[in-house]
Amino acid sequence: MITRHDLRHAGLTGLWFMFLTFPLVVIKINPIEHTVHWRWSNMVWIGVVSFLASLTIRLVQGRRRTGENEKQQSLLQTSVRQFDLLRRPAFFRAALITSSVLLISFPLFFSSYQVNILTTALMYVVLGLGLNIVVGMAGLLDLGYVAFYAVGAYTYALLHLHFNLGFWMVLPIGGLLGALFGLLLGFPVLRLRGDYLAIVTLAFGQIVRLILENWSEFSKGPSGIANIARPGLFGLTLSPEATITYLYYLMIGLVGLTVFVVNRLQNSRIGRAWQALREDEIACQAMGIDKTKIKLSAFALGATWAGMAGVFFAAKTTFVNPASFTFIESAIILCIVVLGGMGSIAGVMVGALILILLPEYLRAVADYRMLAFGAILVVMMIVRPQGLIAPKRRTYTLPSTHNPVNSSDVPASDR
Amino acid sequence: MLELQNIDVFYGNIQALHDISITIRQGEIVTLIGANGAGKSTTLMTISGILPPRHGRVIFLNQQISGLMPDRIVQLGISQVPEGRHIFPALTVSENLDLGAFLRRDHAAIADDKAWLYGLFPILEKRRQQPGGTLSGGEQQMLAIARALMARPKLLLLDEPSMGLAPLITKQIFEILLKLNKEHQTTIFLVEQNANLALRIAHRAYVLENGRVVLQGDAAVLRDNPVVQKAYLGM
Ligand SMILES: Nc1ncnc2c1ncn2[C@@H]1O[C@H](COP(=O)(O)OP(=O)(O)OP(=O)(O)O)[C@@H](O)[C@H]1O
Ligand SMILES: [Mg+2]
Numbered sequence: 001m002i003t004r005h006d007l008r009h010a011g012l013t014g015l016w017f018m019f020l021t022f023p024l025v026v027i028k029i030n031p032i033e034h035t036v037h038w039r040w041s042n043m044v045w046i047g048v049v050s051f052l053a054s055l056t057i058r059l060v061q062g063r064r065r066t067g068e069n070e071k072q073q074s075l076l077q078t079s080v081r082q083f084d085l086l087r088r089p090a091f092f093r094a095a096l097i098t099s100s101v102l103l104i105s106f107p108l109f110f111s112s113y114q115v116n117i118l119t120t121a122l123m124y125v126v127l128g129l130g131l132n133i134v135v136g137m138a139g140l141l142d143l144g145y146v147a148f149y150a151v152g153a154y155t156y157a158l159l160h161l162h163f164n165l166g167f168w169m170v171l172p173i174g175g176l177l178g179a180l181f182g183l184l185l186g187f188p189v190l191r192l193r194g195d196y197l198a199i200v201t202l203a204f205g206q207i208v209r210l211i212l213e214n215w216s217e218f219s220k221g222p223s224g225i226a227n228i229a230r231p232g233l234f235g236l237t238l239s240p241e242a243t244i245t246y247l248y249y250l251m252i253g254l255v256g257l258t259v260f261v262v263n264r265l266q267n268s269r270i271g272r273a274w275q276a277l278r279e280d281e282i283a284c285q286a287m288g289i290d291k292t293k294i295k296l297s298a299f300a301l302g303a304t305w306a307g308m309a310g311v312f313f314a315a316k317t318t319f320v321n322p323a324s325f326t327f328i329e330s331a332i333i334l335c336i337v338v339l340g341g342m343g344s345i346a347g348v349m350v351g352a353l354i355l356i357l358l359p360e361y362l363r364a365v366a367d368y369r370m371l372a373f374g375a376i377l378v379v380m381m382i383v384r385p386q387g388l389i390a391p392k393r394r395t396y397t398l399p400s401t402h403n404p405v406n407s408s409d410v411p412a413s414d415r
Numbered sequence: 416m417l418e419l420q421n422i423d424v425f426y427g428n429i430q431a432l433h434d435i436s437i438t439i440r441q442g443e444i445v446t447l448i449g450a451n452g453a454g455k456s457t458t459l460m461t462i463s464g465i466l467p468p469r470h471g472r473v474i475f476l477n478q479q480i481s482g483l484m485p486d487r488i489v490q491l492g493i494s495q496v497p498e499g500r501h502i503f504p505a506l507t508v509s510e511n512l513d514l515g516a517f518l519r520r521d522h523a524a525i526a527d528d529k530a531w532l533y534g535l536f537p538i539l540e541k542r543r544q545q546p547g548g549t550l551s552g553g554e555q556q557m558l559a560i561a562r563a564l565m566a567r568p569k570l571l572l573l574d575e576p577s578m579g580l581a582p583l584i585t586k587q588i589f590e591i592l593l594k595l596n597k598e599h600q601t602t603i604f605l606v607e608q609n610a611n612l613a614l615r616i617a618h619r620a621y622v623l624e625n626g627r628v629v630l631q632g633d634a635a636v637l638r639d640n641p642v643v644q645k646a647y648l649g650m
Contacts, residue, residue, distance in 0.1 A: 269517070276503060276514050283501035285465060288489025288518045288566065 006058050014051035021046050024371060057382075103252060112244045119244070119316065121356040122251045123309050128336035128348040129258045130305025135334065136342035137271060138298035139278025141198040143330055144185070144205025148178040148303035150212060150325035152310020157225040157320045158218075167231035167315045171308055178307020179300040181208075186299035190292055193281075205330055212322040224321025228314050247316055254312065255349075258305055262345055265301065274298055339380060341387025350388050416441045416602055417462070417493075417570055422471035422481075424454075424461050431457045432626045435471070439570065439604055444596050446605040446613040446634065448647055449623035455606040456498050458623070459572050462604075463495045464488040475570070490518050492569035496576065498606075500559040504548025508539050511547050511558055515565025525565070532561045535591060553584035560588070564595075570602045571595075577609045585609065589616050610647035614638045622647070 025042040029035075107115045127149060134142045152174035159165040159173065185204050189197055212219045219225070230243055231250060238246055265271050273294045276284045284291060314320050332355060340351025362372050380388070417439040424432040431454050439445045449455050460466040462473060464485040473481040480488050494515075503511050512532065516525045533540035536557045542550060547558055556576055563571060573592070577585040593616050595601040607613035614620055614634045622630035622643065630637060637643050 272510075272514060273517065275506065276517075279503040279505055280501050282497055283503060283514075285485045286463070286489075286495045286497050286501065286563070287514050288486040288494075289514075290484065290486040 002055070002059070006055060006062075009058060010051045010054040013054035014047040017050035018043050018047045021371065025368070053379075107245045107248055112241045115248050116244050117357065117360050119248045119251045121353050122248075122255050123312060123316075124333065124336060124356045125255050125349050125352040126251075126258050126305050126309045126312075127333045128340065128352045129262050129345065130302045130309070131333050132302075132337050132343065132345070132348045133262065133265065133274075133305075134298050134302035135337050136344070136348070137266065137278070138274040138295065140295065140298060141194065141201070142299075142302070143198050143202040143327070143334065144208070145201075145302070145306060145333055146325045146327070146329040147185070147205045147208035148181055148306035149310040149313065149329065150208055150322070151181050151303075152178050152307035152312075153314040153320045153324070154212065154219060154225075154310070155307070156311040156314040157228050160228050160314075161225055166229065167311065171311050174307040174311035175304045176307070178303040178305070178310070181307075182299040182301070182303030183296055185303075186296040190295055202327070202330075205325075205327060209322050209325050212325070219322075222322060224319060224323075226319045228318045228320065230318060231315050251312065254308065259345060259349075266343075266345070270294065270297060335377065339377065339387060341389045344387065344389045347387050347389035354388075416476060417604070418474040419458070419462070420472045420474065422458075422461060422468045422473070424457055424466055424468050426457075430626065432461070432468075435623075435626075435628055437621055437628070439602060442596070442600050442602055443619060444592070444603045444605060444617045446607055446617035446620045447623055448607055448610040448613055448620060450646075451608070453623040454626040455623055456574055457626075459495060459498075459574050459604075459606055462488075462493065462572060486518070489566060489568075492567075493572060494563040494566045494568035494570075495572040496556075496559045496563045496574060498574035498578070500552075500555045502547040502550075502555050502558050502562065505546055507544050507546055508550070508558055509543040511562050512539075512565050515562035518566065528565055528567065532564060535594075536561050553580050553588070556580060556584075556588060557591075560591070564601075568601070570604060572604050572606075574606045575608060576605075577607060577612065585612065592616060610643070614643075614648075 022043065025046060026039050028037040028039060030037060106118060110118075127145070130148075131142065131145045134140050134145070155174040155177050156165075156167065156170045159170050165173075185201065189200050192200055213222055215221070230238075231247070233246060273284070273289045276287060276289055277291065277294050277298075281291065284294075313324070317324075336351040336355050337348055338351075339355065340349070341347025358376065359370075359373055384390075417437075419435055419437040422432055422435040423430060424435075435454075435458060437445070437447070437458070447455050447458060457466065461468055461481070464480065464483050464487070468481050471481070472479055475488075475491060475493065478491070480491065480493075483491075503514065506514070509529075512529055513525075516528070519525055533543070538554055539558060539561055542554065547555065550558060560571075560573070560576065576588055576592075580588070589612055592603060592605070596603055605613055605617060614637060617634040619632065620630075620634045620637045621628050622637070630640065630643065632640075638648070
């Protein structure tokens with residue numbers, strides 16, 4: 001039921017949003033005629049919409065809360081409400097096949113423009129999965145991830161410029177150099193955790209960008225490097241459309257490889273060690289896990305993917321300059337990981353697609369694109385704080401006396 | 416089996432351990448008792464290789480282990496149950512146990528050991544799919560001990576297993592330690608503030624005060640020592 005309290009709360013939320021968005025949506029200055037155009041109707045819209053949204057959220061949450069109370073009374077029962085379907089292997093397999101088929105046939109049905117956008121989004125899938133190793137699996141907050149992306153991109157740009165090396169040759173080199181820089185960052189931060197780690201990695205990302213910007217003899221400075229060759233296909237020359245399609249399929253291949261490797265890593269010894277490191281460092285040492293090696297391997301293996309994605313980025317845009325590697329890129333990649341669900345491969349993939357595609361398709365509401373984007377982010381984090389697809393069942397079954405559940409029926413984990 | 420020879424340990428400029436010498440023989444339960452801040456945990460950290468001694472040596476099975484990395488020392492057969500348990504809170508009981516066997520590769524034997532430990536701690540088997548963080552304090556302590564045993568240690572180090580536990584649970588845990596020692600010949604080095612219980616299950620004991628060993632000997636003898644009785648047994 002809607003109570004007066006709910007109404008009051010929603011009303012206040014509406015007012016607050018009207019106030020927040022006021023400068024953006026109401027005032028429009030025309031710099032040529034020196035006039036100010038007041039768009040009060042926008043303000044009314046914002047007020048009404050946020051009032052209704054707030055009310056709905058409160059109602060939904062209220063219902064959920066009562067539901068939870070009932071559940072507690074009937075003891076702890078398995079309660080994976082949302083996305084329970086995703087946990088079922090059969091559904092998972094079906095979803096996997098469907099999405100693979102959709103992705104592979106995508107260029108047949110859509111324009112090059114759309115294909116190009118999707119390629120970009122898939123590139124961020126690779127970046128997200130790479131950062132997920134560091135942040136999601138090993139629990140090391142890295143705010144300078146874009147540095148490794150830059151390393152990959154400049155590796156290709158420079159090796160192509162000076163030695164005329166091709167894409168296929170440089171792709172592994174970019175990955176290796178990414179890993180090397182991962183180690184380079186890893187060594188000094190071995191002893192740091194949490195906030196301190198975040199600050200140092202942030203600085204590292206800035207340093208790499210500043211070097212690229214200022215060391216002109218090496219990197220050509222802010223003007224960047226142009227005319228980078230696209231990936232070759234047995235020496236064939238491709239039409240522009242064919243190139244886009246070709247790049248798209250290459251990207252699909254890279255995503256496939258990333259998913260395969262990351263999935264393997266996650267279930268490996270080293271993956272378990274990362275998980276342990278994320279949980280408790282002291283216990284980690286007591287288990288005989290070599291902290292140094294495990295941390296460094298997380299940085300290196302995470303950076304490898306950024307390096308390869310960077311090579312791909314340079315090949316796709318045929319042009320690199322430092323402006324592509326600002327902090328906001330790191331932030332977006334981190335958003336992908338957090339929003340998708342830290343540690344969850346499927347989550348990161350969905351997160352990347354949403355975060356990269358959403359702004360593209362929000363162009364329809366051009367002026368308010370970033371506003372809507374921000375709002376969606378906030379709402380998502382409120383509704384699903386553990387990410388779109390939580391990495392792991394956090395809920396569990398307690399065998400109760402009334403309803404004995406054989407715990408071996410419960411899959412040990414779905415990672 | 417284990418020998419600490421004239422160990423000095425520093426935290427920066429502050430000396431925490433002064434010329435500590437301790438011997439633990441195969442099959443023994445040895446306890447180290449002392450007040451808060453006496454240096455008990457520091458001693459265990461030194462054995463585990465987390466803190467390097469400035470002077471002195473640690474010998475384990477005729478090999479010098481001071482200076483080795485912590486993971487090497489676990490591999491050689493010394494497992495520690497750290498103070499405050501330090502289980503992995505988000506991992507299930509079963510996953511916690513698996514991590515205890517991190518350095519082992521004999522999968523069949525690992526499964527056997529797990530089954531054996533579930534037998535020793537039936538409550539853990541009941542809770543095996545439950546996240547470690549949701550266990551009660553006593554259950555967490557049992558999990559921490561079981562996890563350390565998953566490494567098949569030759570020497571088990573325990574740092575205040577009784578901390579924050581009800582007397583009944585403490586007693587239960589000590590009984591299990593005794594059983595491990597009797598039936599499986601596990602050598603145990605037990606750090607405790609609960610001197611009463613520790614002196615009852617141990618063969619020998621050391622008393623630590625301000626980083627120095629001030630008393631040592633048979634546990635039964637120390638229990639009758641008037642100094643110990645006054646300072647640690649509250650008599
Ligand atoms: N990381 C550290 N840095 C500086 N001093 C420390 C550190 N850890 C311990 N100390 C100091 O070393 C001394 C011994 O500490 P230790 O933790 O070994 O005591 P303890 O006997 O285990 O005490 P408790 O029974 O309270 O656990 C104390 O004076 C303590 O303040
Ligand atoms: Mg202590």
